[in-house]
Amino acid sequence: MTMITDLPPPRPAPALPDYINNNAKLRDAAQKMEATFLAEMLKSAGVGTPRETFGGGAGEEHFASFLREAQAEEMVKAGGIGLAEALFEAMKVRNFA
Numbered sequence: 001m002t003m004i005t006d007l008p009p010p011r012p013a014p015a016l017p018d019y020i021n022n023n024a025k026l027r028d029a030a031q032k033m034e035a036t037f038l039a040e041m042l043k044s045a046g047v048g049t050p051r052e053t054f055g056g057g058a059g060e061e062h063f064a065s066f067l068r069e070a071q072a073e074e075m076v077k078a079g080g081i082g083l084a085e086a087l088f089e090a091m092k093v094r095n096f097a
Helices: 024-044 060-077 083-096
Strands: none
Touching: 024 060, 024 083
């Protein structure tokens, strides 16, 4: 029988550089912009569009937008598409230039 060795303990999370910690508001704004962009892309892709059968109603499109926004926010939390990081870097340079 093969013995499985114990895994080493997880490494502590690396400390973020000061420029990231000091720019939490910029990072948050960049992530919100990426989430908005992704929500619009999901809308264009047809996510949450009403079905022809058993669908409809005045509030369906409105509540579908909530779903798309929540999905987009989760996508950003999972790493997104890199747009937030690019926006953050651009805003950071502009903010301190």
